[in-house]
Amino acid sequence: MKHNIALIVSYDGTAYSGFQSQPNQTTIQGKLTAAIESITNHEVILHGSGRTDAGVHSHGQVVSFQTNRLLAEERWPFALNGFLPDDIRVRRAIEVPQDFHARYSVVEKTYRYYVTNSSVPNVLLRHMQYHFPRTFDEIEMRRAAQVLEGTHDFRAFCAKRSLKENNVRTIYNCDIHKIENGYCFELRGNGFLHNMVRIIVGTLLRVAEGKKSAEWVREVLENGNRTSAAPTVPAYGLQLWSVKYDLFNSE
Amino acid sequence: MKHNIALIVSYDGTAYSGFQSQPNQTTIQGKLTAAIESITNHEVILHGSGRTDAGVHSHGQVVSFQTNRLLAEERWPFALNGFLPDDIRVRRAIEVPQDFHARYSVVEKTYRYYVTNSSVPNVLLRHMQYHFPRTFDEIEMRRAAQVLEGTHDFRAFCAKRSLKENNVRTIYNCDIHKIENGYCFELRGNGFLHNMVRIIVGTLLRVAEGKKSAEWVREVLENGNRTSAAPTVPAYGLQLWSVKYDLFNSE
Numbered sequence: 001m002k003h004n005i006a007l008i009v010s011y012d013g014t015a016y017s018g019f020q021s022q023p024n025q026t027t028i029q030g031k032l033t034a035a036i037e038s039i040t041n042h043e044v045i046l047h048g049s050g051r052t053d054a055g056v057h058s059h060g061q062v063v064s065f066q067t068n069r070l071l072a073e074e075r076w077p078f079a080l081n082g083f084l085p086d087d088i089r090v091r092r093a094i095e096v097p098q099d100f101h102a103r104y105s106v107v108e109k110t111y112r113y114y115v116t117n118s119s120v121p122n123v124l125l126r127h128m129q130y131h132f133p134r135t136f137d138e139i140e141m142r143r144a145a146q147v148l149e150g151t152h153d154f155r156a157f158c159a160k161r162s163l164k165e166n167n168v169r170t171i172y173n174c175d176i177h178k179i180e181n182g183y184c185f186e187l188r189g190n191g192f193l194h195n196m197v198r199i200i201v202g203t204l205l206r207v208a209e210g211k212k213s214a215e216w217v218r219e220v221l222e223n224g225n226r227t228s229a230a231p232t233v234p235a236y237g238l239q240l241w242s243v244k245y246d247l248f249n250s251e
Numbered sequence: 252m253k254h255n256i257a258l259i260v261s262y263d264g265t266a267y268s269g270f271q272s273q274p275n276q277t278t279i280q281g282k283l284t285a286a287i288e289s290i291t292n293h294e295v296i297l298h299g300s301g302r303t304d305a306g307v308h309s310h311g312q313v314v315s316f317q318t319n320r321l322l323a324e325e326r327w328p329f330a331l332n333g334f335l336p337d338d339i340r341v342r343r344a345i346e347v348p349q350d351f352h353a354r355y356s357v358v359e360k361t362y363r364y365y366v367t368n369s370s371v372p373n374v375l376l377r378h379m380q381y382h383f384p385r386t387f388d389e390i391e392m393r394r395a396a397q398v399l400e401g402t403h404d405f406r407a408f409c410a411k412r413s414l415k416e417n418n419v420r421t422i423y424n425c426d427i428h429k430i431e432n433g434y435c436f437e438l439r440g441n442g443f444l445h446n447m448v449r450i451i452v453g454t455l456l457r458v459a460e461g462k463k464s465a466e467w468v469r470e471v472l473e474n475g476n477r478t479s480a481a482p483t484v485p486a487y488g489l490q491l492w493s494v495k496y497d498l499f500n501s502e
Contacts, residue, residue, distance in 0.1 A: 010371075010374050011374055012374045057374075077370070077371060086372075086374070087374055087377070090371070091371045120261075120332070120342045123262055123263045123308075123338055123340050124261075124263050124308060124378070124379050124490075126263075126338070127375070239375075
């Protein structure tokens with residue numbers, strides 16, 4: 001009998017060339033597949049909820065694979081963590097129905113982007129918080145964030161080489177939480193284009209520093225031109241926070 | 252005219268053999284002294300509020316030095332950070348009276364020790380939170396923490412090789428704050444013996460996991476025997492949080 005196993009995986013993306021396996025590159029998918037195969041003793045095909053770029057972190061990435069190996073749900077994390085480097089941890093395993101697929105069954109995703117907003121960066125969090133030592137107009141920025149909520153064609157907020165035929169996505173929430181010496185941007189949506197969160201955050205920071213207005217963000221969204229939006233902020237501030245399925249939420 | 256400059260310095264201790272300069276070792280004091288001398292163009296003698304061991308971090312370490320170089324207070328951090336590696340940051344500089352001394356003028360110090368208390372460690376904080384995946388009896392542990400507050404001979408909580416003639420210190424507060432998936436131990440006192448915070452935390456964790464009682468902690472304190480207390484917990488969970496002087500608090 002085949003078992004379909006979903007794993008909730010956190011990782012520090014600093015040392016990796018992204019999630020997806022590539023020849024001669026150290027990747028999250030490569031490390032996970034090797035660890036799983038050490039236990040299953042047969043080849044597995046690992047599906048992720050989606051890719052994360054080089055340097056991007058994860059709190060709640062979800063992967064799934066089929067195996068003949070029978071192991072209790074609570075045993076999988078301990079067994080796998082023994083084979084994984086200490087910057088990748090399996091937080092939980094769930095035996096899911098045969099028709100569950102880490103990517104196709106996604107209902108909703110949440111990303112977080114962390115920004116340090118003080119004159120000097122926090123040394124202990126320098127690998128996970130983008131240092132933005134400028135003025136921060138929170139009110140206008142929140143107004144701009146609201147412009148982005150809802151269903152829109154987000155082609156202006158997508159890496160050009162990755163544009164698809166359909167670039168319409170829905171952002172349910174674009175929240176900004178105050179944290180110690182900074183801000184956490186939390187975006188929840190039904191799907192995200194390539195670099196979308198990092199371009200949105202860069203654009204909102206333009207508004208925060210007073211160089212642009214919320215009205216400008218509306219214009220960028222409407223004209224659909226990538227070059228109108230702000231540059232992509234660095235990967236290391238980003239975390240794939242959670243993935244929601246009908247069966248569970250990986251938060 | 253001589254200027255006496257105090258610096259508030261944060262660092263990630265992971266890559267260093269501790270604060271204090273040692274031949275052929277990479278140290279915080281060594282890096283700071285080199286950066287300062289790049290600006291002063293004369294040799295400086297750098298005093299720290301105290302040493303931190305290899306691997307220990309700092310949020311608010313304080314150092315001081317004398318110089319002929321005239322530079323506005325707000326210019327020092329930017330100038331120095333340009334010469335420092337990115338795991339050491341000068342947060343603030345204060346021109347202090349001639350009789351200020353980073354070590355002898357200390358009034359009070361605060362240390363924090365971070366513990367992750369979940370089955371799986373937090374990958375992004377693994378360099379600064381000790382992973383303790385066991386049961387956690389918060390009530391009995393808080394009772395034990397209260398036993399340690401006040402003025403006591405702390406010889407049972409000192410690395411044996413570092414015992415002094417006088418091992419009496421005063422702990423004003425031994426607080427334990429709940430954080431996401433763990434706890435932060437915050438100890439405020441008039442001074443700390445070598446490894447004292449790490450031995451106290453190890454001892455309190457023995458109580459937390461139910462192996463010992465608050466009454467046992469009282470016995471250890473009274474019998475004064477280092478071997479009665481628990482082992483020293485790892486350096487990487489510890490941060491010198493702040494140093495208080497009559498003139499300022501480095502928090």
